[in-house]
Amino acid sequence: MRSTFMGLETARRGMFAQQTALYVTGNNISNANTDGYSRQRVNLTQTLTYPGVGMNRPQTPGQLGTGVVASSIQRIRDEFVDSRYRGENNKLGYYSTKADTLSRMEEILNEPTEEGLAASLSEFWNSLQILGSSPNESGARESVLAQANALADTFNYMSTSLETIMEDLKLSTKANVDTINSIATQINEINRQISEVEPHGDLPNNLYDERDKLVDELSALVNIKVTKEKTGGNASILAEGVYKIEILGSSGNSLGVLVDKNSLTTGPTQVSTSADYKSIIFGSSTVALNDFSMGELKANMEALTDKYPAMIENLDNMAYTLVKEFNKIHSDGDDLNGDQGSPFFNDLTTATGAAKSISVAITDPTKIAAAADGTSEGNGDNAYSLAGVMTKNLTDFTTSTIGTTGNFQSFYAGVIASLGVQTKESNVLTNNTLTLLDSVNTQRQSVSSVSLDEEMTDMIKFQHAYNASARMITMIDETLDKIVNGLGVGGR
Incomplete structure (x- = not known):
């Protein structure tokens, strides 16, 4: 026979279970803006039914439920997402990261602008063309020296700046490892x-x-x-x-x-x-x-060991080839004093570090060997030959470490074009990946994030369930009061 007080325990369990659910709902609401928080839910489980299986079990119409318990508090996550x-x-x-490192390289090379290496090369060649037509004019000679120094400074700046970023990449790589x-x-x-x-x-x-x-x-x-x-x-x-x-x-x-x-x-x-x-x-x-x-x-290490060294190597080869070929042609001509041309650029023994160390050897404009060998000082044929270095096929150079066909202009244009393609590709892939990541994150948040609307709905639901369980206790209490105080008083 079931106990008269059985309903009290069932209602008590209901109150406690709904109270736990309300506490969890409150915790979800409190952490709605907490980074990394996953919403939680209470798993409610029925308690054992009455009566249990046995020989002496009381005869009842069927098994009665005895209430509910909060069996666990589980966070909601989707492992696949x-x-x-x-x-x-x-x-x-x-x-x-790859796009960022390549963009920083583009900023240093600064192409195509008036401050880039291509512009410096072009202005240097133009000054030589002007010198060829006006070899006796001091202004033309000073312009060649100024443009040569500007070209050397551009090589120096680019190489030094790229090496500086490589040092930054080393720090970034170390920071990645430490993290x-x-x-x-x-x-x-x-x-x-x-x-x-x-x-x-x-x-x-x-x-x-x-x-x-x-x-x-x-x-x-x-x-x-x-x-x-x-x-x-x-x-x-x-x-x-x-x-x-x-x-x-x-x-x-x-x-x-x-x-x-x-x-x-x-x-x-x-x-x-x-x-x-x-x-x-x-x-x-x-x-x-x-x-x-x-x-x-990996992106930082690739930039540090491949992308930046390759660009520095290209600049070094260009600077080395320029110095060797230019000095050779310059030594074949005569300066304004009729003397054989001396090295225009300070000689380089190796291509390694050439861009960083290239410098102009001549300081006196009259020492520029604009005249062809054995001609008068008013001749500018050798200046035209010097200017032809830009359009001369690289395979025809006496000393060239670039190892390709074409000329200076086309080689450097190819280097810049390749960099531009790589940067664009990295930016496109970054944007595509970001779009996919946002999509997956939306799915993730739909599963794990806290929705205040849902939590408010659950709060009302659990609150009513709690109140109903409390009302059940009141009702059973009234029933017991009738049994205890109202029965057995007949005939008094």
């Missing part, structure tokens, strides 16, 4: 805390959120794979466990484990770079940069 978000975030980190190691340490510590909480049956939702926020930050730096490892003990079936994070290679292969169960006591695997920044050291393994997957770290 999280994985997609991190993949797109990794691509965005790579393409945006990776710092995030890994934080995730490892959160993993440790989770492994201590979950075996007791609790769900540390705040730790889950904090860990996922760090994983999102890490995904922008390197390509990662996240898997879950159970903690054991009396852990809930909803427990997420310890994150195992692996860094992936260019073909999607695992390069090694950053954090997992084994690192809870030993600490995460440390990441560093080689001295030449051409490889990444991951624990005891060394991975070539080409075998590394996307992310900000």
